[in-house]
Amino acid sequence: MKEKLYIFDTTLRDGAQTYGVDFNVDEKKLLAKKLDELGVDYIEGGWPGANATDTKFFNEDLKFENSMFTAFGMTKKTGRSAENDPGLAAMININAPSACVVGKSWDFHVDLALRITNEENLENIGESVKFLAKTKKEVHFDAEHFFDGYKSNPNYAIDCLKAAKSNGARWLVLCDTNGGTLPHEVEDIVSKVSKEISGDHLGIHAHNDTGNAVANTLAAVRAGVRQVQGTINGLGERCGNANLISLLPTFAFKNEFENKFDLSINRERLNLLTELSRLLDEILNRVPNRTAPYVGSSAFAHKGGLHVSAVNKDPKTYEHINPELVGNQRQIIISEQSGKSNILSKLKSAGIEVNEDDKTIQKILDRVKEREFNGYSYDGADASFEILVNKVLGKMPEYFEVISFNVNVQNSGEEGQTMSEASVKLKIDITKDFLHGFFFGEDQARYLVEVSQNKLEQIEVDASKSAVKIERIGEIGGTSISINSIGEIELSSLIDHHTKWFNEF
Numbered sequence: 001m002k003e004k005l006y007i008f009d010t011t012l013r014d015g016a017q018t019y020g021v022d023f024n025v026d027e028k029k030l031l032a033k034k035l036d037e038l039g040v041d042y043i044e045g046g047w048p049g050a051n052a053t054d055t056k057f058f059n060e061d062l063k064f065e066n067s068m069f070t071a072f073g074m075t076k077k078t079g080r081s082a083e084n085d086p087g088l089a090a091m092i093n094i095n096a097p098s099a100c101v102v103g104k105s106w107d108f109h110v111d112l113a114l115r116i117t118n119e120e121n122l123e124n125i126g127e128s129v130k131f132l133a134k135t136k137k138e139v140h141f142d143a144e145h146f147f148d149g150y151k152s153n154p155n156y157a158i159d160c161l162k163a164a165k166s167n168g169a170r171w172l173v174l175c176d177t178n179g180g181t182l183p184h185e186v187e188d189i190v191s192k193v194s195k196e197i198s199g200d201h202l203g204i205h206a207h208n209d210t211g212n213a214v215a216n217t218l219a220a221v222r223a224g225v226r227q228v229q230g231t232i233n234g235l236g237e238r239c240g241n242a243n244l245i246s247l248l249p250t251f252a253f254k255n256e257f258e259n260k261f262d263l264s265i266n267r268e269r270l271n272l273l274t275e276l277s278r279l280l281d282e283i284l285n286r287v288p289n290r291t292a293p294y295v296g297s298s299a300f301a302h303k304g305g306l307h308v309s310a311v312n313k314d315p316k317t318y319e320h321i322n323p324e325l326v327g328n329q330r331q332i333i334i335s336e337q338s339g340k341s342n343i344l345s346k347l348k349s350a351g352i353e354v355n356e357d358d359k360t361i362q363k364i365l366d367r368v369k370e371r372e373f374n375g376y377s378y379d380g381a382d383a384s385f386e387i388l389v390n391k392v393l394g395k396m397p398e399y400f401e402v403i404s405f406n407v408n409v410q411n412s413g414e415e416g417q418t419m420s421e422a423s424v425k426l427k428i429d430i431t432k433d434f435l436h437g438f439f440f441g442e443d444q445a446r447y448l449v450e451v452s453q454n455k456l457e458q459i460e461v462d463a464s465k466s467a468v469k470i471e472r473i474g475e476i477g478g479t480s481i482s483i484n485s486i487g488e489i490e491l492s493s494l495i496d497h498h499t500k501w502f503n504e505f
């Protein structure tokens with residue numbers, strides 16, 4: 001009989017406290033929806049009453065299919081009843097069935113930060129939990145600085161947990177708030193704590209200040225905790241929280257954990273992880289980390305010719321799991337170091353059929369090496385590689401020719417007064433169908449219609465106002481020219497893996 005391991009996501013609370021992160025209500029709603037779809041047990045939405053965004057978010061009356069929506073807050077202040085504490089009132093007055101209340105468990109903090117007695121702190125924990133437990137289905141007690149507290153005064157740290165438990169807390173979460181505890185210490189301390197309090201009431205909340213948040217979480221689970229707190233991509237204060245994107249597949253696909261634990265998250269749903277990780281990067285306007293475990297674009301990338309030929313025989317030779325389990329994919333990197341096996345494998349995944357003995361393979365390889373010698377790189381530039389192949393094969397259609405372009409950036413001398421102007425002169429054969437697929441901004445669209453009607457062979461696109469993008473619509477790829485507001489011009493051809501594109505033209 002497997003034990004249940006509960007997953008608690010705090011991206012929208014601890015993650016939101018990260019330097020440079022500022023979610024708005026819509027972004028929180030989108031992420032919460034995705035986490036619910038994935039099926040985490042708890043979604044901590046934020047701190048109602050502490051800021052306008054979180055207060056509004058909790059008043060949205062959100063519905064969750066799988067996850068329990070959780071509000072965060074602090075234990076009551078000394079000298080005030082729980083009923084009269086505005087922070088606790090904000091947690092009660094919203095529609096979240098679960099509450100997570102943070103309190104001190106390190107006597108040093110009780111004395112120095114709160115300037116109250118140890119007994120007063122125990123009372124604050126107990127009364128706050130009791131008050132929340134009257135209306136909430138589940139109460140989590142986040143024992144702040146638990147590991148430092150345990151090292152300083154183990155009996156008191158345990159007493160803090162017991163004060164919460166005896167007043168109705170479902171979970172007692174051991175927080176490594178400063179993030180300085182190491183895996184062997186976590187394992188040792190959790191083992192001792194779980195002799196006094198059953199592990200199915202204990203959680204772990206690890207920070208990554210020594211790069212060990214994931215390792216500390218695994219150590220805590222091995223030693224007995226059954227609730228794991230973390231965030232998408234390890235977002236969180238300072239160096240971040242434990243990364244759920246690394247933890248979830250480890251729990252689901254690594255033997256020791258897979259054989260011992262059940263998750264609420266269906267293992268098949270973990271193929272949403274890559275998408276979820278990139279969604280967060282997109283919201284934060286960050287470039288995805290290529291080397292992120294499990295979901296990075298390099299996580300299953302093979303470059304050396306020897307590796308590639310082995311992977312082609314059996315992916316297990318250089319892959320610890322099947323990338324599709326987490327929604328990622330195998331990448332065969334094309335570079336100067338490539339052998340024929342890289343080229344063949346890449347051609348296969350692009351749907352381009354070439355005979356294995358074909359001299360064309362050598363021709364493609366030679367062309368790649370020649371281009372890389374001249375400073376180009378096909379490492380991660382799949383579309384460019386496909387264009388190169390099709391040029392070598394003589395299958396590359398010509399859509400237009402850039403006659404000339406001109407980019408002009410001016411500054412009047414005042415800050416913020418920079419103006420960019422650009423124009424591109426293209427030669428386009430307007431008798432071809434593909435023109436209808438182009439997409440323009442309003443002015444350019446009108447201009448193009450006029451040009452088409454007059455059957456001119458050249459058009460000029462004036463990009464004096466803002467960015468211009470010319471793209472084919474639809475999923476079958478195309479060509480784009482873009483000029484951004486600081487005057488950079490980029491010309492690129494995008495082809496995806498639908499072979500239909502080549503058949504059409």
Ligand SMILES: [Zn+2]
Nearest residue numbers: 014177205207
């Ligand atoms: Zn934290």
